Amino acid sequence: MIQKYRAAPTDDLIWHALDSMTLLFHRPSGITHMLADPAPAILEIMADATLSADEIASRLAAEFDIDSGGDTENIVHARLAELSGLGLVERIPV
Amino acid sequence: MREMNQIRLGIGPAAFRIASAWRQPLEQLSGLYQDYPAPTDGIVDFTVRLEPEKPWRRYIRPSVHIGGDFWLPDAAPLPLAQGLLAAEMGMNLQMALGWRRHLLLHASSVEKDGKALIMTGLSGSGKSTLSAMLAERGWRFMGDEFALLDLDTGNILPFPRLISLKNQAIGAMRQVAAADRFGPEMKGTPKGDIRHLVPPKPAIERMDESASPALLLFPRFGHEPALRAMGQSEIFVRLTQASTNYVALGKAGFHALTRFVDRVPTKAMDYQSTDQAEELIESLWNQLP
Numbered sequence: 001m002i003q004k005y006r007a008a009p010t011d012d013l014i015w016h017a018l019d020s021m022t023l024l025f026h027r028p029s030g031i032t033h034m035l036a037d038p039a040p041a042i043l044e045i046m047a048d049a050t051l052s053a054d055e056i057a058s059r060l061a062a063e064f065d066i067d068s069g070g071d072t073e074n075i076v077h078a079r080l081a082e083l084s085g086l087g088l089v090e091r092i093p094v
Numbered sequence: 095m096r097e098m099n100q101i102r103l104g105i106g107p108a109a110f111r112i113a114s115a116w117r118q119p120l121e122q123l124s125g126l127y128q129d130y131p132a133p134t135d136g137i138v139d140f141t142v143r144l145e146p147e148k149p150w151r152r153y154i155r156p157s158v159h160i161g162g163d164f165w166l167p168d169a170a171p172l173p174l175a176q177g178l179l180a181a182e183m184g185m186n187l188q189m190a191l192g193w194r195r196h197l198l199l200h201a202s203s204v205e206k207d208g209k210a211l212i213m214t215g216l217s218g219s220g221k222s223t224l225s226a227m228l229a230e231r232g233w234r235f236m237g238d239e240f241a242l243l244d245l246d247t248g249n250i251l252p253f254p255r256l257i258s259l260k261n262q263a264i265g266a267m268r269q270v271a272a273a274d275r276f277g278p279e280m281k282g283t284p285k286g287d288i289r290h291l292v293p294p295k296p297a298i299e300r301m302d303e304s305a306s307p308a309l310l311l312f313p314r315f316g317h318e319p320a321l322r323a324m325g326q327s328e329i330f331v332r333l334t335q336a337s338t339n340y341v342a343l344g345k346a347g348f349h350a351l352t353r354f355v356d357r358v359p360t361k362a363m364d365y366q367s368t369d370q371a372e373e374l375i376e377s378l379w380n381q382l383p
Contacts, residue, residue, distance in 0.1 A: 014345065016352045018326035025348040030341065032334070032348055034327065 004092040005053065005080055007046040013088075015040070026088065033086060039079050043088065050092050053077050098143070102132050106242065106253040106301050107196070108189065109133035112181050114144040115152055119177030126178075126256055126277050126290060129298050140164070140192060142184035147171040160184040164191035176280045179288055182258060189240055189253070190338040196242035196251060197343060197350045200336045203241040203250055204233035209308035209382070210250040211375065212241050212358075214336045220315035220365070223263040226291060227368045228375070230270045235297035236305070245346045248353050249304035254297040256290040264289045266368070308382055310360040313371065317364035321374055324362055330355050 014025040022040040024033040035043075038060065045059045057073040066072065083089035099120050100113040114120050143161035146152040156174035162184055169187075172180045189198060201214035202225035211233070213221040222238040229235035236252035244251060256277065259267055264279070264287060277290035312324065312332065333351055334340050340347045361378060365371040 014348065016348075018330060018355070020325055021327040023330065023348075023352065025345060027345060030344045034331070 001094055002052045002054075004050050004094050005046065005056070005084070006050045006090050006092050007043050007048070007083075008088050008090070010048055013043075024088070029087060031087075033088065038075065039083060042076060042079055043083070046089070053080055056080070098145075101127075102136065102138060103127055104131045104133045105185075105255050106237070106251055108140070108193065108253065109138040110185055110188070111138040111141045112144070112184070113141060114177065114181070115146055116144065116156065116158075116174060116177060118174065119144055119158070119181050122178045122277060123181055126292055129292075129295065130301075140185070140188035142181060142188060144177060144180055144184070160187065162188055164188050170284065172283070176283050176288075178277060178290065179280055179283055179285075182256060182290065185255065186239060193242075193339060194342060196244055197347050198337055198339050199241045199243060199333065200239070200338065201241040202238045203236040203252070203305075204228045205236055205252075205303075205305040206233050206379070208305055210236060210241075210305035211309045211311065211379070212250060212307055213311045213313050214241075214333070215312050215314065218315065219313050220371075221313055222258060222260075223266065224313060224368065224371055226257045226259065226263070226267055227270070228372065229257075229294050229297065230267075231372065234300060235293045243307075243350050243354060244304060245343070245350045247304070248307070248350065248357070250307050251304045252297070252301045254293045254301050257293055259289045259291055261286045267291055307354060307358045309375075309378055310354075310358045311375070311378075312360070312362040314362065314364045316366060319366065319370045319374060320364045321378070322362040322364075324360050326355050329360050 012027045016023040022035045024035055053076050057076045061072055080089055098113040098115055099117055100111055101120050101124055103110045140163050144158045145161055147157045147159045151157045157171040158177050158180040159171045160169055160180050201212050202221040203210050203212045204225050213224055215221050225238045235254055237254050238257045240253045242251040242253055275292040280288045363374055
């Protein structure tokens with residue numbers, strides 16, 4: 001079974017770029033998150049789609065012209081776990 | 095229970111009723127706030143109550159418990175001689191816990207040319223003393239405790255309460271401000287020696303006039319004079335820490351604070367004397383657009 005993920009609905013999020021970090025205001029919780037790369041890029045790539053970690057990694061690799069492979073996938077897995085803990089990403093049972 | 099004495103005070107956009115079981119703190123407040131207007135329609139935002147900790151403590155070793163619309167259960171009572179401090183702490187507490195009309199920053203602010211200089215930092219950074227000193231050197235005093243950020247216009251509104259001078263700042267201000275502007279000296283309070291200072295007249299007469307934020311400083315007293323650039327992320331985090339109602343304001347607070355961080359030039363400033371600080375501030379001020 002492949003674990004899939006879905007980001008918080010785009011309408012629930014307000015983005016604001018600072019110099020080195022990205023602010024994300026989550027309307028339903030009223031919480032301001034401060035995210036470092038590549039977490040904002042992951043959320044952006046996910047948009048409102050339901051995707052696996054591998055799918056996210058390959059979309060990131062294509063978008064940012066980086067090598068897809070073990071490292072990217074491991075990083076995506078780790079960030080997805082953190083974003084799930086923050087309530088910004090939901091694990092979808094498949 | 096005997097009826098309490100009370101007065102009403104308008105300070106910037108906020109109106110207070112201060113009620114006290116004793117006359118002394120209210121007489122001191124009335125004297126120090128004599129040039130401040132009473133709230134026009136008599137309606138107040140907050141009530142502060144100075145009450146005996148226990149009924150007999152009204153007379154025997156009188157001790158003042160701070161009550162009101164908002165209060166902290168573990169706030170230690172103060173001796174009656176520090177009743178004025180209790181009233182001022184009570185007003186701060188109501189603002190910190192209850193104010194929702196503006197984003198509240200724990201900061202001092204002064205104005206010149208319609209533009210506001212905002213200074214924030216930890217206790218002991220010197221932000222309060224600096225604002226009091228600059229107010230005697232051509233700046234309009236806007237507040238030494240809270241700067242109110244308007245959610246719509248992005249302007250800073252004054253909240254020019256009495257200036258709360260601590261320890262060495264008392265002696266320094268005695269040399270530049272007239273004696274009749276000082277309240278009673280309160281020694282050995284939980285915050286050290288405290289003496290209140292009435293702000294200069296323009297601060298009171300123009301306390302409804304907002305100003306556009308032009309410069310934000312994080313002063314730090316006691317270090318070689320220096321200015322340091324700060325990243326936006328650090329500024330944002332420190333301002334959320336300096337705000338008592340950022341979370342409560344939700345989306346409106348987020349928009350107000352991100353706009354502030356985007357627009358207002360910011361520096362960390364180290365200094366060892368008011369003269370040094372003034373020189374650094376003037377150099378930055380003269381470079382502003």
